Amino acid sequence: MKSLDFEGFTSIVYEPPNNWENRIGAPIFLYALWPSGGTWKTHLLFQLTRGESVVITSSDLPAGALESSLALIYPSACELKSELMELPSKKTWVSHTPPWRNTSGFRSPTAQTSYQAEIEPFPEKATLLTFHPFIQFGAVHNFLLTLNVTRLPDVISKTLMIMDSRSKTMLDKIEVHTNSLTTIPLDKYGFRPDDLPIFYSPDMAAIPFGLGVSLDGKMLSLEHTHPPASLVLFGERNKVQGMIKRNWIESFK
Numbered sequence: 001m002k003s004l005d006f007e008g009f010t011s012i013v014y015e016p017p018n019n020w021e022n023r024i025g026a027p028i029f030l031y032a033l034w035p036s037g038g039t040w041k042t043h044l045l046f047q048l049t050r051g052e053s054v055v056i057t058s059s060d061l062p063a064g065a066l067e068s069s070l071a072l073i074y075p076s077a078c079e080l081k082s083e084l085m086e087l088p089s090k091k092t093w094v095s096h097t098p099p100w101r102n103t104s105g106f107r108s109p110t111a112q113t114s115y116q117a118e119i120e121p122f123p124e125k126a127t128l129l130t131f132h133p134f135i136q137f138g139a140v141h142n143f144l145l146t147l148n149v150t151r152l153p154d155v156i157s158k159t160l161m162i163m164d165s166r167s168k169t170m171l172d173k174i175e176v177h178t179n180s181l182t183t184i185p186l187d188k189y190g191f192r193p194d195d196l197p198i199f200y201s202p203d204m205a206a207i208p209f210g211l212g213v214s215l216d217g218k219m220l221s222l223e224h225t226h227p228p229a230s231l232v233l234f235g236e237r238n239k240v241q242g243m244i245k246r247n248w249i250e251s252f253k
Contacts, residue, residue, distance in 0.1 A: 002058060002069040003145060003183045003211065006106035006220070010073050010117065013053040013102075021095045024077075025050050028092055031080055032061050034071040035153040035179040040084040041065070048075070068155050068180035070147065072119075073102075086151045087121055105222055106211075113220040119207070121151040126205035129245050130225045131165065132197050134210030135186060140219070142186040144199060145209040148178045155179050158204035162189065165196040168251055178204060183211075200252070 001008040012030070016022040027047045033040050043062050048054060056073060058066060065071045074080075075092045093100045105114025128146070135142050146160065155177050162172040171189055176182040191197055199208060212221040228244045229237035 001104065001106065001147070001181045002066040003106060003143070003181060004213070006108055008058045008066070008106055009104065010056045011053070011103040012048070012056070012073065012075070014048045014050050016093070017095050017098050017100055021097070022093055022100070024093070026077070029076045029079055030054070031074045031076055032065055032071050033074055033084070033087070034065045035068055035155050036064065038153060040087060040153045042080045042082055042084060044079070068177065069183070070149070070179065070181040072149065086153070106220060108217055108220065110218050111220040113222040115222055115224060119147075119149055121149050122205040124150055124152065125203070127245065128160070128199065128201040128204060128206050128208065129248060130199050130208045132199060132208070132210060132225065134212070134223050134225075135191050135197075136212045136221070137193055139215040141213045141215065143211040143213070144184040144186055145211055146176050146182045146184070146206040147209065148176070148180060148204055148206040150178050153179060158201055160184070161200045163198040163200060163252065165198050171197070176201065176204060176206070198248070200249070
């Protein structure tokens with residue numbers, strides 16, 4: 001990922017999280033994929049052998065790979081063509097107990113922040129509704145990052161609305177993009193500690209992150225909100241999430 005002037009990185013370990021799933025031993029091809037000119041471009045980084053670990057940084061990617069501020073790292077059991085019309089659907093590494101993890105994030109000369117960064121493509125038609133409790137106060141700059149990936153490679157402009165949860169009034173409209181990481185400064189809105197801003201896109205799903213950067217550059221923080229379904233223990237979680245979203249969206253009208 002690319003945001004502000006930070007170096008993006010991804011850390012990958014080729015070692016299954018248990019000994020009964022993913023009994024893979026052969027070397028795999030590690031590719032970078034990014035959207036450009038209506039296709040997914042691919043670039044073979046190197047082969048990775050079972051038991052090895054690697055850290056891939058922004059500087060390891062070809063020129064132009066971060067044009068949309070986002071490139072994907074894909075482990076493949078076979079070689080890929082130089083251009084693809086859609087993302088590969090085959091999962092080379094699959095584990096459920098626990099899930100197979102990698103780490104991605106940003107770093108500066110004095111700080112580093114990361115999260116578990118596996119991602120499945122979002123549907124082309126979807127919505128984003130999130131509340132943002134991660135704004136920090138004091139000597140910190142705050143940003144909202146929206147990360148979207150779809151199966152098809154198009155980079156399309158969408159609208160993100162910033163709203164006040166008490167009054168339901170709209171504070172701003174921001175242009176965001178599919179298959180991209182969009183960085184949005186938040187300090188100009190003057191949010192207070194007891195405010196809870198809403199971010200709503202009627203036609204694009206995304207992972208929303210709060211990025212905090214201390215004024216002296218010695219602290220970075222990155223945290224994403226979780227969908228309401230992740231807080232539901234029993235029953236039909238997705239129906240609960242849909243009901244919560246519909247109720248809030250109706251209140252905006």
